[in-house]
Amino acid sequence: MAEEFFIQGNEACAKGAIAAGCRFFAGYPITPSTEVAETLARELPKVGGSFVQMEDEIASAGAIIGGSWGGTKSMTATSGPGISLMQENIGYAFMTETPIVIVDVQRGSPSTAQPTMASQSDMMQARWGSHGDYEPIALSPSSVQEFFDFTIKAFNLAEEYRCPVLVMADEVIGHMREKIVVGDDIEVVARKRPEKTDDYLPFENIENGTTPMPAFGDGFNIHVTGLTHDERGYPDTNTPETHHNLVKRICDKVLNNKDKICSVRSENCEDADIIIVSYGAPVRSAVEAVNRARANNQKVGYVKIDTPWPFPDEQLKEITKNASDVLVVEMNLGQMYYEVDRVLGKDVNVHLMGVIGGLLPTPDEILDEINKIGGN
Amino acid sequence: MRTEIRICGFGGQGIILAGIILGKSASLFDEKEAVQTQSYGPEARGGASKCEVVISDTEVDYPKVQSPDILVAMSNEALIKYIVDLKDNGTLIVDPGTTDVEDVRDFIDEHNIEVYEAPATKTATDEIGLKIVANIVMVGAITKITKVISKEAAIKAIEASVPKGTEEKNIAAFEAGYALAE
Amino acid sequence: MSENKNRFLPYLREDRLPHIFCPGCGNGAIINAFLAAMEKADMDFDNIAMVSGIGCSSRIPGYLKCDSLHTTHGRALSFATGLKTANKDLDVVVFTGDGDAASIGGNHLIHAARRNINLTVICINNNIYGMTGGQISPTSPKGSFATTAPYGNLDTPFKLAELVAAAGASYSARWTTVQMENLVLSIKAGLKNKGFSFIEVATQCPTYFGRKNKLKTPTAMAAVMKANTVFKSAADRMSARELEGKIVVGEFANTQKDEFTENLERISVEKSGKKTLINSAYSTEL
Numbered sequence A: 001m002a003e004e005f006f007i008q009g010n011e012a013c014a015k016g017a018i019a020a021g022c023r024f025f026a027g028y029p030i031t032p033s034t035e036v037a038e039t040l041a042r043e044l045p046k047v048g049g050s051f052v053q054m055e056d057e058i059a060s061a062g063a064i065i066g067g068s069w070g071g072t073k074s075m076t077a078t079s080g081p082g083i084s085l086m087q088e089n090i091g092y093a094f095m096t097e098t099p100i101v102i103v104d105v106q107r108g109s110p111s112t113a114q115p116t117m118a119s120q121s122d123m124m125q126a127r128w129g130s131h132g133d134y135e136p137i138a139l140s141p142s143s144v145q146e147f148f149d150f151t152i153k154a155f156n157l158a159e160e161y162r163c164p165v166l167v168m169a170d171e172v173i174g175h176m177r178e179k180i181v182v183g184d185d186i187e188v189v190a191r192k193r194p195e196k197t198d199d200y201l202p203f204e205n206i207e208n209g210t211t212p213m214p215a216f217g218d219g220f221n222i223h224v225t226g227l228t229h230d231e232r233g234y235p236d237t238n239t240p241e242t243h244h245n246l247v248k249r250i251c252d253k254v255l256n257n258k259d260k261i262c263s264v265r266s267e268n269c270e271d272a273d274i275i276i277v278s279y280g281a282p283v284r285s286a287v288e289a290v291n292r293a294r295a296n297n298q299k300v301g302y303v304k305i306d307t308p309w310p311f312p313d314e315q316l317k318e319i320t321k322n323a324s325d326v327l328v329v330e331m332n333l334g335q336m337y338y339e340v341d342r343v344l345g346k347d348v349n350v351h352l353m354g355v356i357g358g359l360l361p362t363p364d365e366i367l368d369e370i371n372k373i374g375g376n
Numbered sequence B: 001m002r003t004e005i006r007i008c009g010f011g012g013q014g015i016i017l018a019g020i021i022l023g024k025s026a027s028l029f030d031e032k033e034a035v036q037t038q039s040y041g042p043e044a045r046g047g048a049s050k051c052e053v054v055i056s057d058t059e060v061d062y063p064k065v066q067s068p069d070i071l072v073a074m075s076n077e078a079l080i081k082y083i084v085d086l087k088d089n090g091t092l093i094v095d096p097g098t099t100d101v102e103d104v105r106d107f108i109d110e111h112n113i114e115v116y117e118a119p120a121t122k123t124a125t126d127e128i129g130l131k132i133v134a135n136i137v138m139v140g141a142i143t144k145i146t147k148v149i150s151k152e153a154a155i156k157a158i159e160a161s162v163p164k165g166t167e168e169k170n171i172a173a174f175e176a177g178y179a180l181a182e
Numbered sequence C: 001m002s003e004n005k006n007r008f009l010p011y012l013r014e015d016r017l018p019h020i021f022c023p024g025c026g027n028g029a030i031i032n033a034f035l036a037a038m039e040k041a042d043m044d045f046d047n048i049a050m051v052s053g054i055g056c057s058s059r060i061p062g063y064l065k066c067d068s069l070h071t072t073h074g075r076a077l078s079f080a081t082g083l084k085t086a087n088k089d090l091d092v093v094v095f096t097g098d099g100d101a102a103s104i105g106g107n108h109l110i111h112a113a114r115r116n117i118n119l120t121v122i123c124i125n126n127n128i129y130g131m132t133g134g135q136i137s138p139t140s141p142k143g144s145f146a147t148t149a150p151y152g153n154l155d156t157p158f159k160l161a162e163l164v165a166a167a168g169a170s171y172s173a174r175w176t177t178v179q180m181e182n183l184v185l186s187i188k189a190g191l192k193n194k195g196f197s198f199i200e201v202a203t204q205c206p207t208y209f210g211r212k213n214k215l216k217t218p219t220a221m222a223a224v225m226k227a228n229t230v231f232k233s234a235a236d237r238m239s240a241r242e243l244e245g246k247i248v249v250g251e252f253a254n255t256q257k258d259e260f261t262e263n264l265e266r267i268s269v270e271k272s273g274k275k276t277l278i279n280s281a282y283s284t285e286l
Helices: A009-020 A034-047 A057-069 A080-095 A123-128 A144-161 A171-175 A240-255 A282-295 A313-319 A335-344 A363-373 B015-029 B076-085 B101-110 B120-128 B131-146 B151-161 B167-180 C027-040 C057-063 C076-086 C098-104 C106-115 C160-167 C180-192 C206-212 C218-228 C260-272
Strands: A003-008 A022-027 A050-053 A073-078 A100-108 A114-118 A137-139 A164-170 A177-182 A223-225 A264-267 A274-278 A300-305 A325-330 A349-354 B002-010 B033-038 B048-056 B070-073 B091-094 B114-117 C048-052 C067-070 C091-097 C120-125 C171-176 C197-202 C229-231 C247-254
Touching (some): A003 A009, A003 B015, A009 A022, A009 A164, A050 C260, A057 A080, A057 C067, A057 C076, A057 C106, A073 A080, A080 A123, A080 A164, A100 A144, A100 A171, A123 A164, A137 A144, A144 A171, A144 A177, A164 A171, A171 B033, A274 A363, A325 A335, A349 A363, B002 B015, B002 B131, B101 B114, B120 B131, B120 B167, B131 B151, B131 B167, C048 C076, C057 C120, C076 C091, C076 C098, C076 C260, C091 C098, C120 C180, C160 C171, C180 C247
Parallel strands (some): A022 A073, A073 A100, A274 A325, A325 A349, B091 B114, C048 C067, C091 C120
Antiparallel strands (some): A003 A177, A100 A114, A264 A300, B033 B048
């Protein structure tokens, strides 16, 4: 039986985590993500899970990596200042191929800026926040239902590709209440336990794939290190090939599966002259702007990017191939705009509507931009 | 049809819960769509408190209230602060015990606002014996006056939203509010 | 050769030898002490999971044939907290050093102690940063020399065993590499203790601390360490002035307290009727 709830985005995220099999949350209070922690503090013990309020966000990220190697799906939730602190351990999770989910309910930034206001200014930090080369997977929900669905999807992707997955929400989606439907047929990806064979390699360079991961205590006696390591997991920091093979594989397992990971949705784009590209909360404004524009016989469409990372180059090119102009609407000064421009800039005019200050851009404001582009 | 509702008062009056009940009624029990949002600024602590609900027959895209069709004010400070966005010909519901509509008379006349007085605080105190259910009394009045949600849905939503054991008092408060506007 | 094999060799990843530790380093002796204590405590080696941070001492788990998590600098205790919480049946041992545990990881150290989470922490205190080439550490004695204290250390060092005891650990002790028997007994006690156990081992780093401080050989360092050692019972009767430059050894905490993961499990049993789930990531039926 499907159940319906009228709840906050942050509560939906917590519900999604439990539905996905998350049984360990470690976090530190920070507005506007705190309700995720509060909900899980209450709910996890009811399903045999554990909640720990750590001493800071660095410890939170470390704890969930430890939890994941302990054999438990693990998550943390935070906002800008916290995600900054977590970056070193996020890089460690990429290097050690540890499945974890990090939820970032973005607020006005940089620094402590606007705790209760919305932004999308951590998008590039999700991409490049930790030092080094890696290919993150990030999802951006545009509704409370999607915050639930994408949290589940994040856990599934984390298990499938054995890597951290970020859910890049924003204050609007985190705090607003909407109806969600929780189905009884939720797809959950369980972790695969490796076969206990003599030639098992926990970091094997298998082509286009991910090696199954044992839990500590399973008897594999594996060594996990953030140092450059060989396929056994043993440090080998001075051999260029070892480093190259490891980092390339960590990147390629995501890049080579972009067609499976990337998700975009579009509407009214086939005949559109102007296409709005957005993700997260601003999609809501874009949809309304497009509906109004269409009612006014303006050929406008929109693309909603569900997965900002890895960036959906191919899908975006395909959808916008007939358009003359693309308007990127985001709550920052142009973080994803540069990506869109990189992909589409040669073929269409790419414009930015970058809104900071904490308020969701309104449909009227978007229509104004559309009209400016359209020369009206 | 999209209806934008703003409920405002001061912190502690249960303004947020009133909005959640409207949203829950519409989306879970009236087969409509609803989004509830609220202010999270420092003003949420003691000063003016604001809760907004968009209710629609179709999907709610832009989730925030831009210019409310309905403004419900439970404090004078909030009434003065938030009336400025109220739509022309919009509906204003005030608690006369905590507000003074004369303070916004010019706006009401200029914008042809329909004004209803629902003495929620007094009704809660006198009839239910609990001042803290004034917000639920107000939900009753909103339901009756605006018909934005159905009475049946409101009752189900209240039962699902208030602390266990307090359902009866809250339903009585709702009924008293519903009767106020008759 | 074979008859001279170290009896602890079966516990080591032989395919990782030789190790990276310098001649005269105390780490080897401390590994021996740990393994001896583990045997004395009747621990199941297969159930031990090790966690470490960054630094010379943090390389130890990499040489031991058990599950081992070599983490980021200073953060070993936060990873260990997550690992132990996720699977409280594991015996989680943390190897760390003075810089790792007390400088960059100082906050995690006091909070793990405060929670009294059942971890056994062996903190190898060589009073210097060895891995990066001899910089000052938060336990370097006042006036000692390092590459970043060319005119002598100006800071007052932390007393780690006392700090951790004050922060709430149920077991805390300090020994040196010249008191191997006491060290073994303390590690054994720490492994047995159901709570946060902290065993600080003052050790010699001849390569960096020795060279910078005119203590050229490991034996010279051991002799100085031995001469400066004062048992806690005696130290309790000495003045601060008399204790200057001394290494106080003994137990600083040895009590019974609520343990963190036991408390979490109690809440799980109360709220869900079952113990905290273990290895739930591998299941879809939860």
